[in-house]
Ligand SMILES: Cc1ncc(C[n+]2csc(CCOP(=O)(O)OP(=O)(O)O)c2C)c(N)n1
Ligand code: SF4
């Protein structure tokens with residue numbers, strides 16, 4: 006929280022912050038809500054994130070969910086700012102603690118001088134702790150009092166939203182509209198209760214207890230009608246924009262919500278998403294849809310991706326276009342099912358038996374989930390092979406605000422090409438792009454194609470001669486490596502040359518960039534880059550590396566037997582460049598800014 | 611009056627047009643007869659050639675697609691059904707056929723079989739059951755009878771074999787028939803009914819592997835001294851004889867048939883009319899589309915994004 010002014014009391018009688026306390030402008034706040042998963046604390050965060058999108062503020066959220074369904078501690082952290090938000094925040098400025106266990110576990114997440122607002126019905130605070138400021142609010146009893154009867158304390162979350170609205174002088178009218186939008190569907194009673202709870206929280210005057218409230222300023226630069234959503238939603242919609250109409254999958258956290266979206270959305274577009282009996286069937290069914298002439302997709306998280314590998318090898322061999330999404334989580338095995346990790350990179354590149362050259366892309370933030378999905382669709386069609394999108398648990402669940410994509414330039418309408426194929430039809434020409442004749446197409450030559458997983462010649466006839474295997478191996482590899490020729494240029498943040506280039510991929514981009522900004526503020530010569538195309542690698546990377554003394558690869562996976570994370574291993578193999586070093590971790594948490602700066606300093610010293 | 615040009619005759623589908631590579635099966639393999647019956651049935655039904663799709667997993671029997679001149683796909687071991695389901699669900703205009711062996715269908719692909727049956731995917735599946743793994747040269751299969759000696763059970767199979775008819779009926783297949791590769795006429799009749807059936811239709815063909823399990827199906831082959839007993843189906847003619855005939859829509863009767871002693875009877879064990887997944891999904895699509903009217907991809911995405919503002 007950066008306070009830029011104090012005082013300036015208002016005289017508006019409707020304003021609950023008008024009298025007994027001062028009010029200061031702030032441009033940035035990290036608010037952590039800690040409770041149990043069934044308290045609906047995600048709902049508070051969701052509303053705040055949406056409000057940010059509507060009021061030109063930037064936002065990034067972070068949450069933990071227990072892997073049990075009912076009960077279990079849960080947090081939702083919202084980082085709101087009038088300027089750019091690059092991470093969900095290392096430390097919280099405000100903590101709302103619903104229970105003693107929430108208080109005990111999360112007090113340390115508050116920065117020095119931070120404010121802890123606790124439910125005095127459940128929490129006995131440590132009043133000796135002078136590091137932070139404590140404010141007790143009987144959240145449970147005022148909720149019960151306001152709602153009465155059967156609702157008991159359900160509605161606490163909305164009451165807290167009311168408290169927050171008053172405390173940060175947020176736009177009450179916009180929030181009420183959002184609440185109405187969300188609860189109207191659930192029935193009049195529910196909406197009425199929500200509004201009663203919200204008003205009770207709003208009227209509580211927590212600012213009076215604290216002696217101050219905060220005016221979280223609206224942003225200036227960016228537009229006020231930003232979209233606020235999470236990575237999985239953006240990804241699902243990007244796939245539709247890119248032309249995917251068919252797909253199949255099996256549920257697994259954190260992938261599941263992508264398939265839930267597609268299952269509901271695709272019928273609107275005349276398409277279909279199937280829930281199969283397992284991941285083997287899912288990838289296989291998706292390949293069937295691809296063979297039938299559609300752009301199709303499948304997806305999963307860690308364990309499910311492992312199950313798909315044999316069939317993906319077939320996709321490479323038979324040259325079928327397929328988008329494969331892996332929303333990575335902590336592994337191996339069931340591992341850390343609701344935590345973040347980036348440990349499936351080499352699996353995406355090399356998983357499956359035999360040599361299976363693949364395209365692998367990684368989105369760097371929520372907005373990029375949409376664009377990466379569109380790009381994956383384009384590349385899958387272009388190279389007629391499986392294309393991986395490596396998202397992760399952090400991107401999947403966090404909410405960000407971003408401008409609406411330019412649909413006119415991005416949307417690709419799918420087409421089913423069933424025109425008669427000429428007599429000289431060749432599906433796998435040694436030079437040139439794959440051609441398919443999906444079932445339903447007439448063959449002018451009278452000979453119908455059989456697609457096979459056996460090594461084959463240009464016509465698709467099984468042929469395992471040593472020369473043919475080599476020729477076809479070359480063909481399958483070269484068509485993939487050629488894709489790098491029309492990638493957009495890599496964009497280095499900071500200077501084009503200098504001492505240190507922080508290099509990342511995927512969801513670490515925000516923290517890496519924020520770390521770079523802080524280092525530069527301190528006068529250090531740091532720049533950074535996040536690689537969105539992980540395979541084949543961009544052709545301009547070598548020149549970029551030449552211009553820095555050190556290239557520090559930062560990623561959330563293990564340093565392995567030889568001291569390098571998975572991306573660092575790949576880069577060192579590719580560039581044989583000893584200045585590429587590696588910072589890794591596998592604690593299931595996103596990188597903190599301080600952590601990055603410290604680890605980089607350590608490795609370079 | 612302008613001279614009318616005669617409408618182009620639709621090309622007649624012949625056995626010759628359907629013939630592709632010469633099968634690589636061993637001389638005498640039961641699968642040859644299955645292929646011949648398939649050609650003849652298609653010829654009889656005159657399905658447009660470009661609409662025929664043959665899909666198979668891995669095994670001797672799964673080489674089938676190479677021998678049919680139609681669109682085809684030779685896939686991986688055990689997964690022909692979900693792949694064929696993907697084709698069927700996304701392309702209702704096609705006639706989708708899946709082929710495979712007992713290992714492919716009942717072992718590695720056993721779970722897919724249950725689910726394709728349960729979902730009642732509109733396609734026809736032909737299982738060439740030889741009670742053994744042919745391609746990998748004589749290992750125990752899920753239908754190998756107890757005591758059958760294989761390279762993986764040198765002292766004789768000890769695991770209870772599955773009963774294919776029970777598995778299929780229990781799984782929810784809506785057409786289940788059993789035939790014998792030496793009985794071409796019967797095989798063709800079963801193919802024809804399976805193809806005409808809307809839904810998941812399965813034919814279990816006893817097809818001898820002359821190399822690794824010769825004589826496996828002699829008990830059902832009159833030329834080898836066996837008996838080929840055909841199921842008499844109810845005619846619903848009110849006659850007293852009809853009482854004892856088989857009601858194909860009765861699944862307990864199908865189970866009773868499946869419990870009969872080896873070699874049992876041949877014909878349709880079970881047939882029922884249940885909406886296919888193809889139909890049910892299409893209904894959802896149609897209802898959704900009728901609610902939202904004609905909207906472009908961009909319109910729909912815009913609307914979806916507006917809801918997130
Ligand atoms: C994943 C996988 N596991 C094992 C194999 C080896 N394999 C190929 S065919 C086969 C069994 C074939 O038996 P069946 O399905 O009964 O066909 P048949 O050859 O008897 O017609 C096996 C085990 C394989 N190709 N793929
Ligand atoms: S090994 Fe058996 S199943 Fe395979 S082709 Fe020869 S006879 Fe047929």
Ligand SMILES: [Mg+2]
Pocket residue numbers: 669711712713738739740741742743744751
């Ligand atoms: Mg077999």
